[in-house]
Amino acid sequence: MSYTLSWISGCPNAWGTLFGMEIKGISYESDRLNANTSDHNKANYHFFDPLGKVPLLKDGDTIICESIAILAYLEIKHPEKPLFGTNPKQTGIIWQRVFEIVNNFRDPLANGITQPLFKGQALDEPKAMQVSAGKMHDVLQWVNNMLLLSTYLAGETLSAADVIYMPFVQSLLRAANRDDAASLNLGVLPIHKSYPNIAAWLNRIEDISAYEKTYPPHWRG
Ligand SMILES: N[C@@H](CCC(=O)N[C@@H](CS)C(=O)NCC(=O)O)C(=O)O
Structure with a gap:
């Protein structure tokens, strides 16, 4: 194969x-x-x-x-090392989270903040960025609260929901760390102070060897 x-x-x-x-x-x-x-x-x-x-x-x-x-x-x-659960309840909750991410929790980070910063457009529209920042905080607060209740986004086991959402959060943090983000006062960094449960979740994921193996090569050094 x-x-x-x-x-x-x-x-x-x-x-x-x-x-x-x-x-x-x-x-x-x-x-x-x-x-x-x-x-x-x-x-x-x-x-x-x-x-x-x-x-x-x-x-x-x-x-x-x-x-x-x-x-x-x-x-x-490849059903081994499952990412979509092993029983109907787990699978349902994982897919629920996946669709919540797709419908509600991905774009306020990616389209609202990360992309304008990576494209160097964020300072062209500072007022729009403030509106986007408000939506980003709504999402991050929701996710932070969720991670108070469970170790991972869909329960106590790493699932497709974590695998799918982690890169959007890491991209946001990288974008927020750019020099041109400083004047926007996004209020997201350092993440362990603004959203401690998200920071702990990221730390758990970063400890998985697959994280280092798939870390975006052009982000290194
Ligand atoms: N819904 C697609 C979105 C994929 C997507 O937006 N990929 C972007 C990079 S993150 C891309 O290929 N952009 C190239 C382009 O639009 O020209 C998926 O999740 O696979």
């Missing part, structure tokens, strides 16, 4: 997929694309994913786009 995963360093969706595959011990050929040269916009890539997005998994003749779909596909093929 041989998988190929196309990904871009620093893409949180792709990081979640890579992280999940490493946790499950699934080997794959790494097809790291270069965002700057727009490898993913080349025609042959669009043949597989019309939107030209990463990650994309090739498994022989089977092509799966969408990071969460890839994780669900691999879960069926």
Whole structure:
């Protein structure tokens, strides 16, 4: 069995997929694309994913786009080290969390704060950023409260919800640490003071060997 995963360093969706595959011990050929040269916009890539997005998994003749779909596909093929639970209740709660992330808790971080900072656009619209910061804090408070009640986002065991959400939180922290974020006073750093339960959750995840193995290479050094 041989998988190929196309990904871009620093893409949180792709990081979640890579992280999940490493946790499950699934080997794959790494097809790291270069965002700057727009490898993913080349025609042959669009043949597989019309939107030209990463990650994309090739498994022989089977092509799966969408990071969460890839994780669900691999879960069926590799049920060991489960990320989507082992009984109906766990599976239901994990999928509930996954959809809460997708519908409510991802975009206020990614679209509202992280992307404008990474694109160097945040200081163009400081008032809009303050509005976005309010929405980001609403989300972080909700997640921080959730992590007071359980060790991981969907209970006492690491699940797909943690794997999917962690890269968005780490991307936010990296963006908030940029020099141009200082004047925005986002109030998120240091995370162990602003949101201690999220900080402890991140520490637990960082201790997993798959975290270091899948850490975005261009973020190093
Ligand atoms: N829903 C998709 C979103 C993937 C996505 O937005 N990928 C971004 C990078 S994080 C991408 O490929 N961007 C390249 C582009 O839009 O040209 C998933 O989760 O797989």
